[in-house]
Amino acid sequence: MTEERALFIIFGGSGDLAQRKLYPALYGLYFQGRLAKHFAVIGTARRPWTDDHYHEVVKQSLVGAPGSAHQKTEFAEHFYYQSHDVTDAAHYVTLQKLASKLNLQYQLDGNRIFYMAMAPRFFATIAEHVKSEQLLSPDGYNRLIVEKPFGRDYASAKQLNDDISQAFSEEQIYRIDHYLGKEMVQDIMPLRFTNPFLENVWSNQFIDNIQITLAEDIGVEERAGYYETAGALRDMVQNHIFQIIAMLTMEKPSRYDATAIHEAKRAVLAAIKPYTPAQVHTNFVRGQYVGGDNLGLSYREEDNIAADSTVETYVAGRVDIDNDRWRGVPIYLRTGKKMPAKTSRIDIVFKPTKDNILPTTGNAPVRANVVTLIIEPDTGMHITLNGKEIGVSDAVSPFTLDHALDKDELAKAPEAYQRLLLNILEGNKLTFTHWDELAASWHFIDAVRNVWDNDKADGLAFYPSETMGPKQADELLSRDYRTWIWQGK
Structure with a gap:
């Protein structure tokens, strides 16, 4: 079984979606061995959490999941938290420094997955800053995950697509439909x-x-x-x-x-x-x-x-x-x-x-x-x-x-999110x-x-x-x- 290497940057890391779906799905991949030593997760949100508190939040999301408490603790230790204002360019500079540090620490080959787990009104701002503050990796792959709702109508969906396309190509964009x-x-x-x-x-x-x-x-x-x-x-x-x-x-x-x-x-x-x-x-x-x-x-x-x-x-x-x-x-x-x-x-x-x-x-x-x-x-x-x-x-x-x-x-x-996250790690856009x-x-x-x-x-x-x-x-x-x-x- 091949181990995947990647850094996940989750915008909205303190939110309901992250805790209910994303963390259990990532843990499922970890439990199966598809994620092991060479992965890291940065969660960003406005809340002033510490890494230790973030680890507890992640472990709480795994209640009922298989595996020992030790396994869950080891998994959570791959998670890092940054209090983040998506409109503040300085925060993206800090985020880039942390991403570079973790890339070396975990030997991630420059692979980065950006997950927009927050309100669509922030997507354009995040994409703009990811590009302008050079968060895109020059070495490995860059992949963007976008949750629904993708617009309220055709006009807003097209505007949203145009905005994120300023930083990511269609081949790099993964629009999730969990069905x-x-x-x-x-x-x-x-x-x-x-x-x-x-x-x-x-x-x-x-x-x-x-x-x-x-x-x-x-x-x-x-x-x-x-x-x-x-x-x-x-x-x-x-x-x-x-x-x-x-x-x-x-x-x-x-x-x-x-x-x-x-x-x-x-x-x-x-x-x-x-x-x-x-x-x-x-x-x-x-x-x-x-x-x-x-x-x-x-x-x-x-x-x-x-x-x-x-x-x-x-x-x-x-x-x-x-x-x-x-x-x-x-x-x-x-x-x-x-x-x-x-x-x-x-x-x-x-x-x-x-x-x-x-x-x-x-x-x-x-x-x-x-x-x-x-x-x-x-x-x-x-x-x-x-x-x-x-x-x-x-x-x-x-x-x-x-x-x-x-x-x-x-x-x-x-579970659907576990399958879809694995597809993204593999670069498989079928689903x-x-x-x-x-x-x-x-x-x-x-x-x-x-x-x-x-x-x-x-x-x-x-x-x-x-x-x-x-x-x-x-x-x-x-x-x-x-x-x-x-x-x-």
Whole structure:
């Protein structure tokens, strides 16, 4: 197993993301031996912490992780803290001196990874100072990790991209979408392109519709301030769902590398044409949860939420791809908070058998075949097929083939951030988002967002907490004589 060498500089090192996700992910790599003696981390933030306090924060983030207390202490000793004002050039000079010192101390070969784990409004300032104060390594590689939200619309996203591109090239920028690091999303390409029984029917000739559901059973909680400026459309659809759509529908790449895969994703996203206002009204639904007895607070009653807020906590919609492979196959999507259960899943619904000659129970139609990918909380897949009803009957009856990862298999699967950080260390951009993909998704999302912003409260549907969302989401499918596969159970 090859040990990676790098210096991580985390802007926002005292924040929630760093403590919940980044430090445990880095420790996972350390525990596996992918990080060992030759790595260091500089955490920066405004708080006046000492290195010793920082070590305690890091170790606290590892509670419940495997390994001994000694291992965790040794890991934490690779961490250094600098109180930092991102607008003060002098602080970057100090940061550069520390980076140079650690590069020699840990023999890092000049490799530097810059992680912007803070509000996007600081990205341009950080990139500018990283370049002007010569924090970029002249010897090893320089890689920039950017978290979402990447802009609020196409214009702001382009400005943000232009700003960070002053210091980093597209090849050096890693835009994280943690859904791309999840085990079953990683499995989409192997399932599609190594199984002829799927690859040969993966088109409008055989597939009737595709359904993507990203459901949460919690409300906005501590993210209320952010959510009030984002909403479900920006928070979940523009990034996670559009990336899943691209993975499901792109043409087979010419080869298995980042350049070919990003080109395939760009091409299919470009075939999703932005809607007109009339099409938005027809094809998209927005909702907001309301509470009540035993259901908790309504969205408008949450802390830091306006009493008359029209921000959506639920989105359902239909997306159509205008190319030869997918024309006529609707892709239905939905995501929401305060739904009956937490689940992320993809249901690929195949066209029903024509001219069935076999008997069915009560003359019911033959059930459609469905391939279901379960992303979370479980991980696995189901295939719904048809066979003979058990017993003396000749009637056709549906059954399901199940493949679910057991505890031992799940233990081998790295957490999404751990996988993505390893990809960055290896220079592997397969599981990251290219700017062109973001631009295409923003053009579509802007068309929907502009209609909703102009409509204000018109068209906002309310749904009780712990339900499947507003009834208009069901009507979105029922008008096409279809139903949602997942019904909340």
